[in-house]
Amino acid sequence: MTKIGIVGAGGRMGRVLIEAVHANCAVELGAVVGRPGSPLIGRDAGELAGMGFLGLSVSDDLAAVVGDFDVLVDFTLPEGTLEHAEVCAQHGRPMVIGTTGFSAMQQRELDRLGRRIPLLIAPNMSIGVNLCLTLLETAAKVLGDEVDIEIIEAHHRHKVDAPSGTALQMGGVVAQALGRDLDTCAIYGREGRTGPRERGTIGFETIRAGDIVGEHTVMFAGLGERIEITHKATSRMTFASGALRAAAWLVGRPAGRYDMRDVLGLG
Numbered sequence: 001m002t003k004i005g006i007v008g009a010g011g012r013m014g015r016v017l018i019e020a021v022h023a024n025c026a027v028e029l030g031a032v033v034g035r036p037g038s039p040l041i042g043r044d045a046g047e048l049a050g051m052g053f054l055g056l057s058v059s060d061d062l063a064a065v066v067g068d069f070d071v072l073v074d075f076t077l078p079e080g081t082l083e084h085a086e087v088c089a090q091h092g093r094p095m096v097i098g099t100t101g102f103s104a105m106q107q108r109e110l111d112r113l114g115r116r117i118p119l120l121i122a123p124n125m126s127i128g129v130n131l132c133l134t135l136l137e138t139a140a141k142v143l144g145d146e147v148d149i150e151i152i153e154a155h156h157r158h159k160v161d162a163p164s165g166t167a168l169q170m171g172g173v174v175a176q177a178l179g180r181d182l183d184t185c186a187i188y189g190r191e192g193r194t195g196p197r198e199r200g201t202i203g204f205e206t207i208r209a210g211d212i213v214g215e216h217t218v219m220f221a222g223l224g225e226r227i228e229i230t231h232k233a234t235s236r237m238t239f240a241s242g243a244l245r246a247a248a249w250l251v252g253r254p255a256g257r258y259d260m261r262d263v264l265g266l267g
């Protein structure tokens with residue numbers, strides 16, 4: 001049975017991951033780690049996730065528990081994820097990363113670490129979103145430059161990065177299919193006297209409100225017709241289940257950077 005380590009124990013995803021591991025008979029909980037100084041350190045992981053006593057307490061030292069798991073699952077913040085990845089690289093542990101909001105420099109650091117250990121990095125672990133990436137590639141290739149492309153994403157009020165990692169990945173897939181460079185063709189929000197839409201751009205719009213789990217729409221709008229590909233997550237369990245599937249898949253792979261489409265055979 002694959003032993004899972006979880007960092008970011010007290011986070012929205014951390015708690016759901018503890019629950020998901022407990023409910024999945026192919027994996028077991030090896031270690032749960034919280035941020036040093038957090039009031040959660042020493043608490044029982046099961047009680048933290050609202051599932052009752054599990055007999056595994058939250059540690060504040062990833063290096064001290066690295067022997068207790070086969071693969072680490074990380075949904076935290078970029079700075080924390082890079083520190084955790086360095087520990088995993090030192091101890092030869094594979095890692096599944098769901099964290100979003102990495103800078104270009106942090107992405108290069110992940111590339112470097114991915115040469116030492118297997119790293120699976122996906123801004124969205126849901127099967128539905130990863131299937132949508134394939135649909136988007138096909139749509140972009142068929143519709144070409146005739147249509148205007150806009151990506152609209154909506155998330156809960158606590159989210160700290162924008163646009164979402166998923167929206168950026170969707171933009172990247174569409175841009176690549178059209179032979180465009182997302183860095184130069186992306187427009188992030190509009191206001192004031194913008195003038196008419198510049199052809200060849202990809203627009204991003206962000207909504208932050210209430211408890212929305214995660215919604216993404218990519219609009220291909222032409223003259224006389226419009227296609228919209230939409231994904232709506234209604235439970236964080238969909239991300240957690242995907243992350244555990246990825247974790248079990250990753251153990252035993254050679255060092256490298258993988259993503260969820262590799263797990264699903266969509267790469």
Ligand SMILES: NC(=O)C1=CN([C@@H]2O[C@H](COP(=O)(O)OP(=O)(O)OC[C@H]3O[C@@H](n4cnc5c(N)ncnc54)[C@H](OP(=O)(O)O)[C@@H]3O)[C@@H](O)[C@H]2O)C=CC1
Nearest residue numbers: 008010011012013035075076080098099100123124125239
């Ligand atoms: N790939 C996917 O499918 C999904 C990705 N995400 C992404 O996952 C990330 C987390 O989301 P969410 O759970 O909602 O966020 P939360 O803010 O609820 O949780 C983040 C957790 O990370 C911990 N943390 C933050 N910084 C550090 C650090 N430097 N070292 C160690 N631990 C740290 C926090 O600890 P503390 O509370 O002590 O600050 C907290 O427990 C985001 O980037 C989000 O975009 C979310 C859902 C799905």
Ligand SMILES: O=C(O)C1=N[C@H](C(=O)O)C[C@H](O)C1
Nearest residue numbers: 100123124159164165166214
């Ligand atoms: O922060 C979140 O909650 C989510 N973040 C991910 C992203 O940035 O794409 C994925 C998911 O939509 C939830």
